[in-house]
Amino acid sequence: ITNFFLAPILGAIFPLIILIVFGILTYRNLHLMTTINDQQQSIPTRLSMWERQITRMMIIQTVLNVSCTLPHCIFLIYTIATVQQRAMKSLNQIYIEYLLALLCAYIVSLDFASSFYIYFLSSSRFRKTTKMYLKRLLHLGNDQVTPFNISASTVPVTGTKTHNRQYRMVYLN
Incomplete structure (x- = not known):
């Protein structure tokens, strides 16, 4: 009890x-x-x-x-x-x-x-x-997209700078 x-x-x-x-x-x-x-x-x-x-x-x-x-x-x-x-x-x-x-x-x-x-x-x-x-x-950050031109090529290129300071190239057509 x-x-x-x-x-x-x-x-x-x-x-x-x-x-x-x-x-x-x-x-x-x-x-x-x-x-x-x-x-x-x-x-x-x-x-x-x-x-x-x-x-x-x-x-x-x-x-x-x-x-x-x-x-x-x-x-x-x-x-x-x-x-x-x-x-x-x-x-x-x-x-x-x-x-x-x-x-x-x-x-x-x-x-x-x-x-x-x-x-x-x-x-x-x-x-x-x-x-x-x-x-x-999760290593998520705000990616910065910065357009820049490479004079050697005639194709416009956009680079994406990530938080790890790596660049990814994106070719624009």
Whole structure:
């Protein structure tokens, strides 16, 4: 019974309380930093934009965390409530409960996998940084096309200079 009592508290309620408390503290700290910065400067700075992005990310993360953890918590409470009737359950009911347990575990795992996508969708700075690193990783750059003529030939030629400083010749007809 101790296991059934502590599982919803340690697995669902306690992490949500910690997430909400630290989210509120982070928001207050960012808001205080922005307020002090705005008092020192009359022009709104990047800090207020950063505060909005962080606040948006925290709100989305908290709502998603609550949405993903709540089904698991409800299933744990249901399991605790029906533990006395475990021997009397039919095979179909056991299969349905097992399916619900797997579904709840899948929903909880979505919460852990979603952080990257939340940050990617809600922060333009994160998108720019990710785009820059992907370009660097895949060696994608902006190619510069510079037309030039070679006097020895009569065919016009266009050279393409890539980021590796190599030239590709394209003959124009």
